[in-house]
Amino acid sequence: MIKELAEQLSHGNNLTIDQMTSVMDEILTGTQSDENVAEFLKNLTEKGESDDELLAMLNKMEEYSLHISPNCKGKIIDVCGTGGDKLKTFNISTAASFVIAAAGGNVAKHGNRSISGVSGSADIFEYFGFDLNSEPNKVNETIEKFGIGFMFAQKFHPAM
16 A cells, blocks of 8 residues: 555645555554655655644554653643754753753653754753653653653654
């Protein structure tokens, strides 16, 4: 299915929610080759993602992700940067996360190691002693105790 849908995207056609849901299942279960996935994603990026395509991707990513549910007062936010801006800029989203937690907010920071920047959020949290491979229950406890916890992308999105 992924090859047919990649072809459809190459002609500028949007996919339906059902089509995108099916292809995301193929991608996230590892049943497609890296080459097929790369071609599909290249064509999708060149066409530009539709609202329905993004919604289907979001729903499938959530389905295949680990989840947390800390018991804390107020809402929980995730402050995210773009990651990989290739400009070697300061990691402001992670710094902002610590400021928010220090001010009494609850932050479930989600991120990865640096690929092209000076430091990724995982690099910073690891430097401060956070265990990048913490299970969801440990992240819950950390948020409940300190107002901030870290979800390492590789751990919380095992399908990726």
